[in-house]
Amino acid sequence: MLDALLWLNIDDTTVECLVCGHHCRLKNGMKGRCGVRVNKEGKLFSVVTDLVSSIQMDPIEKKPLYHFLPGTRTFSIGSVGCNFRCKFCQNDHISVIPKSGIINGKRTSARSLIDLAIQYKSKSIAFTYNEPTIFIELINDASELAFAHKIPVILVSNGFMSTDFLDMLANRVQAVNIDLKSFREDFYREYCGGHLRPVLDSLKRIRKMGWWLEVTTLVIHGLNDSPEEIRDCARFIRDELGADVPWHLSAFHPAYLMQDRADTSLEQLQAAWSIGKEEGLEYVYLGNVGAAVGGNTYCPQCSNLVAERSPWKISFPASGKCPKCGHDIPGVWH
Numbered sequence: 001m002l003d004a005l006l007w008l009n010i011d012d013t014t015v016e017c018l019v020c021g022h023h024c025r026l027k028n029g030m031k032g033r034c035g036v037r038v039n040k041e042g043k044l045f046s047v048v049t050d051l052v053s054s055i056q057m058d059p060i061e062k063k064p065l066y067h068f069l070p071g072t073r074t075f076s077i078g079s080v081g082c083n084f085r086c087k088f089c090q091n092d093h094i095s096v097i098p099k100s101g102i103i104n105g106k107r108t109s110a111r112s113l114i115d116l117a118i119q120y121k122s123k124s125i126a127f128t129y130n131e132p133t134i135f136i137e138l139i140n141d142a143s144e145l146a147f148a149h150k151i152p153v154i155l156v157s158n159g160f161m162s163t164d165f166l167d168m169l170a171n172r173v174q175a176v177n178i179d180l181k182s183f184r185e186d187f188y189r190e191y192c193g194g195h196l197r198p199v200l201d202s203l204k205r206i207r208k209m210g211w212w213l214e215v216t217t218l219v220i221h222g223l224n225d226s227p228e229e230i231r232d233c234a235r236f237i238r239d240e241l242g243a244d245v246p247w248h249l250s251a252f253h254p255a256y257l258m259q260d261r262a263d264t265s266l267e268q269l270q271a272a273w274s275i276g277k278e279e280g281l282e283y284v285y286l287g288n289v290g291a292a293v294g295g296n297t298y299c300p301q302c303s304n305l306v307a308e309r310s311p312w313k314i315s316f317p318a319s320g321k322c323p324k325c326g327h328d329i330p331g332v333w334h
């Protein structure tokens with residue numbers, strides 16, 4: 001257990017954690033909602049400062065990031081715990097702390113992780129699998145080293161981080177994929193244990209900060225895919241973030257506490273895609289629906305196929321321009 005970042009004393013024995021939108025106020029001995037930050041005698045500590053559950057080299061398209069260093073692999077790191085409680089979590093084996101309180105993982109250091117990433121010749125480092133916000137200490141240390149080695153840092157997050165979190169890492173992170181799980185507060189409260197507004201605020205702030213941003217919505221038929229709600233998401237992205245921000249519509253498959261709900265079908269996903277396009281979004285992608293569907297990039301100006309993505313082929317123009325009309329396709333292409 002090591003000192004945590006971003007907290008303040010409310011009184012001699014109570015602390016407030018400033019890392020995410022929950023702003024947990026903790027009395028002596030209490031853990032935050034994430035289960036990994038604890039008040040010990042009036043000081044906040046993290047139990048995951050040096051703990052990882054998963055390390056893997058992943059295609060960057062799996063994050064998903066389609067406009068950031070395409071075709072490369074990213075050194076992907078996960079820890080344990082989460083500040084949300086999504087009933088449809090696809091990684092509950094690491095996001096949910098068991099009732100026993102025993103946390104499984106491997107103790108390591110930021111230096112060892114960066115050395116491994118260099119050994120693997122990774123083009124980037126991604127903090128992913130579980131919510132990275134709650135292990136800011138490891139990200140802070142690793143991103144400082146990554147910066148020194150010119151290795152870009154990626155976060156894959158639910159977007160429920162605080163402005164303090166974003167400010168602290170402002171110059172250390174290059175790209176993010178943020179979930180927009182719904183456009184309804186009720187959904188965030190009932191199915192995620194979170195709130196919508198802080199996520200929208202993070203998205204707007206991240207866009208202004210200049211991190212490369214892509215947005216993902218897991219489409220759950222009958223829960224968050226009414227035409228009105230999908231249209232609200234699309235309009236928010238267009239008006240507040242920009243029509244050129246890539247939006248990934250990903251199909252739900254039964255997971256964790258939602259085993260009884262049907263898979264989202266390709267047709268249901270395509271209905272959401274059509275609304276995104278109607279609202280003027282330039283790069284809308286489909287995910288989790290099998291091979292070679294909905295992953296290509298088309299030029300918004302001349303409709304030419306610009307980038308092709310399938311399990312067996314990834315092609316894109318290194319120039320970042322449409323080879324037919326020269327239109328700039330936003331992103332970091334090499």
Ligand code: SF4
Nearest residue numbers: 017020023024032034
């Ligand atoms: S990271 Fe969020 S959930 Fe965890 S203790 Fe801090 S405010 Fe609470």
